[in-house]
Amino acid sequence: MRDVKECGIPIETYRVTAADGRKIAAYKFGNPEQSRFTKLSGRTGFSKAIKEQLIAKYGCKCFIYQETINERDLQIDHRVPFEIDGDNETDVESFMLLSSSANRAKSWSCEHCENWQQKDRQICLSCYWAFPENYNHIAMLQIRRIDLIWQGEEVEKYEALKKQAILNNQTLPEFVKTIIDKAFVR
Helix, strand or coil: CHHHHHCCCCEEEEEEECCCCCEEEEEEECCHHHCCCCCCCCCCCCCHHHHHHHHHHHCCECCCCCCECCHHHCEEEECCCHHHHCCCCCCHHHEEEECHHHHHHHHHHHHCCCHHHHCCHHHHHCECCCCCCCCCEECCECCCCCCCCCCHHHHHHHHHHHHHHHHCCCCHHHHHHHHHHHHHCC
């Protein structure tokens, strides 16, 4: 549906009850007078040059999780969602490299943000999903986030941390926060 909308075709979403009683989304074409067809409507494929420029500047890392990833597995994504800002393929800084997992998380969060309806670019520019290195909110919520990745030989440290969390009857995030809290108590 998102691809259809991005091509300028108005789509209306509504809820229906499925045979099993669950509420699910259904779609119908919207008012044809609201069509937004232009010569450049819809997504375009990203050029290899943009990916190469991003890798040259930042390395083969996911912008969100900061994990090193094979170049072919990195996905190019708009910092500000296409739905809000359109395409600006001339400015490499308008894009970021993401793992597929980070890209799905970002898409879901952005699509469920209040700004998805408002379409205020400035709100997106101060969001974690656009600039994880410097943000004021996550999808307009006062949340702060740290994503930690253990790779290779570091996995042993992760397993030890996890084991200690279980011994303390805590989830891993709770245990990490406890360690941080203790580090700040002087």
